Amino acid sequence: MSLYRKYRPQTFASLLGQDHLREVIQNAVRQDKVSHAYLFTGPRGTGKTSTARLLARVINCTQVKQAEPCNSCEICREALGESLTDVIEIDAASHGLVEDARDLVERAKFLPIRARKKVYIIDEVHMLSKSAFNALLKIIEEPPYHVHFILATTEAHKVLDTIRSRCQHFDFHLASDDLIQMNLETVCEREGIHPQSDSLRLLAEQARGSFRDALSLLEQLIGIGDFTVVDVQQTLGLSQELVVRQFFDALLRGDHASALTLIQELHDQGSDLYQFCQAFLGCLRGQLLQGVFVVLPWIDHFYHALDQLRDPIIARLPLELAVMKCIPSTPAQVTHSPTPVAVMKECAPVRTVAHEPVSAVEKTKSVSQQSGEVAVFNPDSFLSLIQHVSLRSLIKHADLNFSEQELKITARNQFEMDKIRSKDNLSQLHEALKRLVGGEPTLSLEVADLAPAQAKGVSSGDISSVF
Numbered sequence: 001m002s003l004y005r006k007y008r009p010q011t012f013a014s015l016l017g018q019d020h021l022r023e024v025i026q027n028a029v030r031q032d033k034v035s036h037a038y039l040f041t042g043p044r045g046t047g048k049t050s051t052a053r054l055l056a057r058v059i060n061c062t063q064v065k066q067a068e069p070c071n072s073c074e075i076c077r078e079a080l081g082e083s084l085t086d087v088i089e090i091d092a093a094s095h096g097l098v099e100d101a102r103d104l105v106e107r108a109k110f111l112p113i114r115a116r117k118k119v120y121i122i123d124e125v126h127m128l129s130k131s132a133f134n135a136l137l138k139i140i141e142e143p144p145y146h147v148h149f150i151l152a153t154t155e156a157h158k159v160l161d162t163i164r165s166r167c168q169h170f171d172f173h174l175a176s177d178d179l180i181q182m183n184l185e186t187v188c189e190r191e192g193i194h195p196q197s198d199s200l201r202l203l204a205e206q207a208r209g210s211f212r213d214a215l216s217l218l219e220q221l222i223g224i225g226d227f228t229v230v231d232v233q234q235t236l237g238l239s240q241e242l243v244v245r246q247f248f249d250a251l252l253r254g255d256h257a258s259a260l261t262l263i264q265e266l267h268d269q270g271s272d273l274y275q276f277c278q279a280f281l282g283c284l285r286g287q288l289l290q291g292v293f294v295v296l297p298w299i300d301h302f303y304h305a306l307d308q309l310r311d312p313i314i315a316r317l318p319l320e321l322a323v324m325k326c327i328p329s330t331p332a333q334v335t336h337s338p339t340p341v342a343v344m345k346e347c348a349p350v351r352t353v354a355h356e357p358v359s360a361v362e363k364t365k366s367v368s369q370q371s372g373e374v375a376v377f378n379p380d381s382f383l384s385l386i387q388h389v390s391l392r393s394l395i396k397h398a399d400l401n402f403s404e405q406e407l408k409i410t411a412r413n414q415f416e417m418d419k420i421r422s423k424d425n426l427s428q429l430h431e432a433l434k435r436l437v438g439g440e441p442t443l444s445l446e447v448a449d450l451a452p453a454q455a456k457g458v459s460s461g462d463i464s465s466v467f
Helices: 019-030 046-062 074-080 100-110 129-141 175-191 197-207 211-224 229-236 241-251 254-269 271-291 293-308 317-329 341-347 365-373 379-384 388-395 413-420 423-437
Strands: 037-041 087-092 118-123 147-153 168-172 398-404 408-409 440-448 454-458
Touching: 019 046, 019 168, 037 046, 037 365, 037 408, 046 074, 046 147, 074 398, 100 118, 100 129, 100 211, 118 398, 129 388, 175 197, 175 211, 175 241, 175 388, 197 211, 211 229, 241 254, 241 317, 254 317, 293 317, 317 398, 341 440, 365 440, 379 388, 379 423, 388 413, 408 413, 413 423
Parallel strands: 037 147, 037 168, 087 118, 118 147, 408 440
Antiparallel strands: 398 408, 440 454
């Protein structure tokens, strides 16, 4: 039996991540005010069908205790074994015609055979045709006393408003990574395996809020035994942090050849390009939050590529197109990565382990390192690397002239020059310039139409000399 079926919640107390609706449903059971129709909506793997089955059991349980099904009476045992004839589960994807809806309406009129109530669970209800929805309107609005309807769907917007208004609507939320990791640890303990904690965290992140997806991923790895992060990466084909960083560096340099080579090698190694694109989007988001605004159009290009990678005609093409769209708007070539390691670790949704074997992709070197070509200064990129808004505004209105690893900043007046010359601002300017062009660049400052305020170049070792 699949893990997600084996460990399906059997009580409301074991239903994780949905506290906001669990208490409401249990209060209705306690007060004997269970609604005639419910609509459960939310992403896949969040517990909609499990909650529907729990509700169906507690409605018919003969020994309800504290608004929980006993799971030991004859009715509960039959429901758990999926043999209770009065709990009818219907897949709307394959029974969505108006004829199916009319047949349901006719059968609902008959009294239950074994249980107190008939419960119809209609999964993926959004797949019903409009005619089928209309055929169900009357009975959902005024069902017989012995009938309850529980509708479940991942696409609430496709359910007719007339149906939604006749149901109590509960929206299921995606679970947090912490909650999913806790659930995975419980399952592993019951299965007698002891994987690395970081490997379970990585599985939780890849599940993206879905308990079922997390257990499905765990099932792929459970045969290994006490698996590690490396096992997870290899089994699931996850992209490693260093590859994401190399790809970012290649785009920032405007080096489309290296970026396309990375995509080719990932494809040849059998890596999941969809997962790689997700990881790269996470990296771009981290860069954007750090104030690197040059990545803003890239996010749009790779977000579109991610959507196309769901069902590509040519596996690599969406990523390759995104690369070519990014290149014209990238900064000119640089010789040093502008990405701090700390930022990459924060934004990358995958993890690595120290001393991992270096893959063929990771051996790719930048063009600038191979050829030693001179960096070209890009003012927009320089501005995006300046963290302080006030300093960025001052530099934006100054005249910038970069030549032979020296940046000359000409301020409009002495007041602005004095602001720029402050110790903190000068240090930040030098750091931004160093990140952009690499090496040990120097700064010189002057005021427009006046003699240079400080002709001496500034390097990392003598910033204090401008004061």
